[in-house]
Amino acid sequence: MTTVRTCMALTAAKKLAVLKADADTAFVQAFIDKGVMIYVDQPPGHGDGTDRKMLLIKALYGLKQAALAWFEHCRKIVVGLGFRPSDYDPCLYLRQHGEELEMVATYVDDFLVFARTTAKANSILDELETKMKLKRQGEMSFFLGIKIEYDQNDGKITLTQEAYARKILTRFGMTTCNGYTAPRSMILKTYGTTAVNHRPTKRLTDRWSGR
Incomplete structure (x- = not known):
């Protein structure tokens, strides 16, 4: 998320x-x-009877090597176009043309392309499409669950996460x-020593921690 916020800034x-x-x-x-x-x-249906x-030859979804194979395949392509990986984040690629900065940010199979003009950003996508199959989605509006x-x-x-918040509420x-618009501490209530079911909270914290 730090990389995304930096790119947005x-x-x-x-x-x-x-x-x-x-x-x-x-x-x-890959x-x-x-x-x-x-x-x-x-x-099934495509065998030769033996x-x-x-x-x-290529990776398949569910294969433990697939994610790494795709990362290396993607990295080779983007670097081959003259970009260099950021020293801070290997999934952020930079290319300098004079004073113009161009960036390609990747998250697994999602791409954000940053350039001075829309025409130049499309040109970078053209370059990428000579080496891989892409689906263009136009101007950014959602990325990693964040509305932009x-x-x-x-x-x-x-940047807002209304959709994510509604998903959690659901x-x-x-x-x-x-x-409420007030801070949480102002609306907390004391319920004595009544037993509380912590399982929903545990599911939420486990989700945040990736468990």
Whole structure:
């Protein structure tokens, strides 16, 4: 998230154009390391009538090597276009043309392309599409569950997570709860020593911690 916020701050300060795209069936585009031999059964309806196995050449979803194979495949392509990985975050790539800064930020199969103009951002996507299959999604509006409202002329960006908040409320059956604008400490109530079911809270904290 620090990388995303930093990119947004630079975008607002420099009034950059931003386009979003995602890789089409990303993992399947990546090749498996030739030193790794993985065999699979012939898929139903496409066999040759024998019990011979098939050698995987490209990654498949669910394969433990797939994510790394895609990362390395993507990195090779972007670096090959003249970008360099950020020293801070290997999923952020930078390219300098004089005083113009161009950036490609990736999160698994999601891409954000930053450039001086929309035409230049589209040109970068054109470069990427010569090496991988992409689905262009136009100007950024959502990224990693964050709603992004961007006024390029004013250099103003607003990030909100209303959709995520509503999802959490729905999950815990609180869509009809009363809303408050005051800090939490001002609306807390004491319920004595009545036993409390902490399981919903534990599910929420486990989700935050990635468990």
